[in-house]
Amino acid sequence: MAPTALICDTEPWKDLKEHVNQINKTHLRDLMNDVERCQSMMVEYDGMVLDYSRQRARLDTMDKLFKLAEAAHLRQKIDRMYSGEHINSTENRSVLHIALRAPRDKAIYSDGKNVVPDVWHVLDKINDFSERVRSGSWVGATGKALKDVVAVGIGGSFLGPLFVHTALQTDPEAADSAKGRQLRFLANVDPVDVARNISGLNPETTLVVVVSKTFTTDETMLNARTMREWISSALGPQAVAKHMVAVSTNLTLVEKFGIDPANTFAFWDWVGGRYSVCSAVGVLPLSLQYGFPIVEKFLNGASNIDEHFYSTPFDKNLPVILGLLSVWNVSFLGYPARAILPYSQALEKFAPHIQQVSMESNGKGVSIDGIPLPFETGEIDFGEPGTNGQHSFYQLIHQGRVIPCDFIGAIKSQQPVYLKGELVSNHDELMSNFFAQPDALAYGKSPEQLLHDNVPDHLIPHKTFSGNRPSLSLLLPSLNAYNIGQLLAIYEHRIAVEGFTWGINSFDQWGVELGKVLATQVRKQLHLSRTKGEPVQSFNFSTTSLLKKFLEVCFCLNAAYYSSASSQAY
Numbered sequence: 001m002a003p004t005a006l007i008c009d010t011e012p013w014k015d016l017k018e019h020v021n022q023i024n025k026t027h028l029r030d031l032m033n034d035v036e037r038c039q040s041m042m043v044e045y046d047g048m049v050l051d052y053s054r055q056r057a058r059l060d061t062m063d064k065l066f067k068l069a070e071a072a073h074l075r076q077k078i079d080r081m082y083s084g085e086h087i088n089s090t091e092n093r094s095v096l097h098i099a100l101r102a103p104r105d106k107a108i109y110s111d112g113k114n115v116v117p118d119v120w121h122v123l124d125k126i127n128d129f130s131e132r133v134r135s136g137s138w139v140g141a142t143g144k145a146l147k148d149v150v151a152v153g154i155g156g157s158f159l160g161p162l163f164v165h166t167a168l169q170t171d172p173e174a175a176d177s178a179k180g181r182q183l184r185f186l187a188n189v190d191p192v193d194v195a196r197n198i199s200g201l202n203p204e205t206t207l208v209v210v211v212s213k214t215f216t217t218d219e220t221m222l223n224a225r226t227m228r229e230w231i232s233s234a235l236g237p238q239a240v241a242k243h244m245v246a247v248s249t250n251l252t253l254v255e256k257f258g259i260d261p262a263n264t265f266a267f268w269d270w271v272g273g274r275y276s277v278c279s280a281v282g283v284l285p286l287s288l289q290y291g292f293p294i295v296e297k298f299l300n301g302a303s304n305i306d307e308h309f310y311s312t313p314f315d316k317n318l319p320v321i322l323g324l325l326s327v328w329n330v331s332f333l334g335y336p337a338r339a340i341l342p343y344s345q346a347l348e349k350f351a352p353h354i355q356q357v358s359m360e361s362n363g364k365g366v367s368i369d370g371i372p373l374p375f376e377t378g379e380i381d382f383g384e385p386g387t388n389g390q391h392s393f394y395q396l397i398h399q400g401r402v403i404p405c406d407f408i409g410a411i412k413s414q415q416p417v418y419l420k421g422e423l424v425s426n427h428d429e430l431m432s433n434f435f436a437q438p439d440a441l442a443y444g445k446s447p448e449q450l451l452h453d454n455v456p457d458h459l460i461p462h463k464t465f466s467g468n469r470p471s472l473s474l475l476l477p478s479l480n481a482y483n484i485g486q487l488l489a490i491y492e493h494r495i496a497v498e499g500f501t502w503g504i505n506s507f508d509q510w511g512v513e514l515g516k517v518l519a520t521q522v523r524k525q526l527h528l529s530r531t532k533g534e535p536v537q538s539f540n541f542s543t544t545s546l547l548k549k550f551l552e553v554c555f556c557l558n559a560a561y562y563s564s565a566s567s568q569a570y
């Protein structure tokens with residue numbers, strides 16, 4: 001496609017810039033009085049409700065944002081994504097995570113080939129393998145069933161599966177299927193993470209799943225070698241075939257590592273790492289833990305949103321509305337951050353996952369055509385489950401900086417509890433906060449109200465809440481596997497909408513490369529200094545000084561490690 005104009009040079013962008021002056025004259029308190037507006041800002045879909053009436057936006061703001069979407073060719077960009085065009089232009093790849101959860105009979109093409117049969121070939125293989133492991137027909141080297149799984153992977157090969165695993169852990173149906181089994185994740189190359197993850201595990205009953213798209217990621221490969229050593233030192237090298245399997249796009253390197261290709265689960269270069277939870281990256285470990293039928297429900301939920309995103313008019317389209325509001329908050333109102341606040345402990349790993357999906361996708365400095373952008377893209381995402389966050393960083397959100405908040409709640413608890421004699425059930429107690437916080441942020445509390453409440457004069461400034469702080473609320477019917485799949489896909493597509501609107505490539509991640517290259521130089525230096533006593537050289541003053549200090553203090557410990565490395569087992 002021919003280079004496109006920067007979005008900031010279009011009329012709808014300029015119009016929205018002007019429009020900010022209008023919005024700045026209005027307090028959310030007043031906007032909330034307009035019932036017609038509030039009604040129009042509630043969208044219901046498949047049992048969930050999105051209420052965005054507490055955004056600092058009017059109905060004409062939304063019209064202007066839809067015009068911006070038009071100027072950004074949002075419709076065409078979504079179509080290009082769904083039709084498998086190489087929209088990840090810097091890597092010359094399609095972006096087809098939607099194919100990972102497509103129904104069996106759907107046709108989705110990449111480079112002229114329908115990829116859905118390949119997807120289902122792998123899903124069927126996972127179904128079969130996980131069933132054999134779970135039923136005990138696939139056993140370890142000593143004939144024992146493999147009841148524990150350690151998934152080794154980092155970044156996109158870790159965060160999505162961890163989020164879904166944590167979310168399913170307390171879903172009654174999923175928990176029932178997982179009885180007697182454990183799933184752990186080893187991500188950090190820190191030996192502490194290894195020690196924690198193998199603690200209490202028996203190699204005889206443990207299956208290690210090495211998950212890496214490239215099969216070259218330093219952290220994952222060292223952890224994989226460490227786990228291989230853990231297995232073979234306990235059970236002999238031949239045990240690796242029974243205790244280690246892999247998920248990767250790089251089948252050659254997997255085989256070289258020593259994992260049987262028959263025990264390898266493939267995915268494809270048209271799946272971005274951070275969008276890979278619906279590939280074998282997530283589906284294999286999750287199926288081993290919960291059984292494939294549960295994971296299939298999760299895939300169905302995501303697929304349902306794929307269809308919604310593709311076919312629903314923009315003014316009723318959840319990811320489109322959410323994405324455009326993010327652009328509004330970041331680029332026009334000047335709020336660089338977003339808090340993700342699920343009122344559910346089951347979603348405690350949702351914010352860490354979205355941090356990667358969002359910040360790795362949209363933290364860019366140039367347009368898709370390589371033109372430096374005169375505006376900033378991406379959001380700073382962070383979050384914690386409510387109500388824990390309320391007792392931590394909400395002070396800043398209420399009286400300090402303005403941070404647009406996503407409140408996410410569920411109508412039904414995964415684990416309902418009602419304590420006799422209490423005013424409300426535990427879930428109602430939790431959700432009281434979910435409903436109260438957005439209004440506290442939007443309305444605030446004025447000095448007049450405080451005066452009226454007889455607050456002493458000197459405390460009035462401290463107790464005043466300015467309000468006018470935007471948030472949105474997403475209320476899900478429950479948090480089963482299907483809803484979790486929907487939630488994931490809503491955010492994945494929302495982030496794509498933001499990137500499409502800003503005119504960037506949300507599917508590459510060149511920014512993570514430089515640090516890796518520099519670490520290679522440091523690794524080399526550490527090796528030479530430790531093994532040959534070579535002095536630290538070719539680094540700047542600061543790094544040289546720190547490296548010297550590091551080598552000085554750690555040398556004795558490491559010398560001991562080097563001399564006994566072969567006999568050390570974790």
Ligand SMILES: O=P(O)(O)OC[C@H]1O[C@H](O)[C@H](O)[C@@H](O)[C@@H]1O
Pocket residue numbers: 154155156157211212213214215216217220273274360509512
């Ligand atoms: O799956 P892998 O190839 O091991 O990659 C793991 C991670 O490493 C990189 O640093 C990328 O930034 C991530 O997007 C990716 O998910």
